[in-house]
Amino acid sequence: MANINLERRAEIGREKRARTRLQLMTAAKALFSKRPWESVTIDELVREAGVAKGTFYSHFNDLEELAAAVADDLINAFDAMIQPERLSISDPILRIAFGCDAFLRQSLSDRSWALLATRMARSHPRVGLLVRGRLSDDLRDALDKSPQAGLTPELGVEMIIGIVLQVAAAIGDRRFDDHHRPEALRCMLAAIGVGRRDAASIVARVARVRGSVPRDILMGGSPAGGSSSATESA
Structure with missing residues (x-):
């Protein structure tokens, strides 16, 4: 019985630690979506998370380590979102266009996510390594x-990456909307040597092969308390 109690206590401790880490990660996503992570203080973060300052240091050494954890979470979720459909596409240019389109559609679906994704990608070297490799x-x-x-x-x-991040940032700032997305894809394709007629054809093919993309899979909901739905277009 004593052994069972000890095991259960350890399990409860792990569950509590996981919940606290999730609170910190969720708070970080909310704050990082509003401004660069370097400008966020630990005091602001623990206040947003509703935990004691000492609790932060039991999970992370500093804000940079937390930013890396948020980046890893962002990458893994985005990669998981697009892989089933991406891997079904045999044409490598179409795969590239599909991935970029998925990123911009997620940005349109949740503009606060767009701000977080672009700011983290620009400020932290670990963001985008997996996507960059693909x-x-x-x-x-x-x-x-x-x-x-x-x-x-x-x-x-x-x-x-430069074009997609710039367009996503403009979406996050509400300077671009869904009707800019197809042209952004055509411009991206032109930058890698695809002719305009072929680029237009590829963008149309992306619209045909694209399945339903979960809107909040990356964030588990909007980090800033709301999201903007994109109007569908080709």
Whole structure:
């Protein structure tokens, strides 16, 4: 009986620790969606989370470590969201366009998520490594099949990420809306050497192969207490 009680106590302790960590992560997402994570203080964070300051240090050494955890969570959730459909696409350029479209649609669905994603991607080196690797593989595959003079996978990845993050940031700031999305995809495709007619065809194909994308899968709901729904268009 004593052993059972000890085991149960340990289990309760682990559950409590997991809940507290989730509180800190949720609070961080809410604050990071409003401004750069470097400007957030630990005092603000624990106040948002409703925990004691000492509790923060039992989970993270500093805010940078917390930011890395948020980044990992963001990457893993986004990757999980798009992989089933992405892996069903054989054309590497279409896979790239699909992934970018999914990112922009999520940004339109939840603008506070867009602000968090773009700010974290720009300020923390761990954000985007998995997606960057997938992009590099897809672009390398595409360039093997159809080489573009002067374009390397490394350069192409930087151009794709740069365009998508800039558009997502504009969406988060409410300067862009859904009718900018197809043209943003066409511009991204043009940057990696796809002709305008082919780019228009690829964007139309993305609309056909795209399935339903869960709107709040990445955040478990809007971190800032609300979300904006995007109007569907091609």
